[in-house]
Amino acid sequence: MVGDVYLIADAPVLRGRRFGNLVLAASNVGLPAAELTRRAAADPFPARGVHGDLAVLVAGARPITDATAELSSVPPPGVFGP
Secondary structure (H helix, E strand, C coil): CCCEEEEEECHHHHCCCCCCCEEEEEECCCCCHHHHHHHHHHCCCCCEEEECCCHHHHCCCCCCCCCCCCCCCCCCCCCCCC
């Protein structure tokens, strides 16, 4: 089965410069990448999309399992407001 994936996130989050969420869309059929890109960019909080082969983005990262999970690092003071 061939699928399609699309990742949406704030640009600094994708670069690893800021904490934030990633949204991953996946389907067994093609996703409307151009439409997703347009809508993510037009959002009140614009985001970027990565479409297709995400191997470049994960760059050999290993999956996290319950056995290897660690607590997230604490964000710097002031990241989420005063």
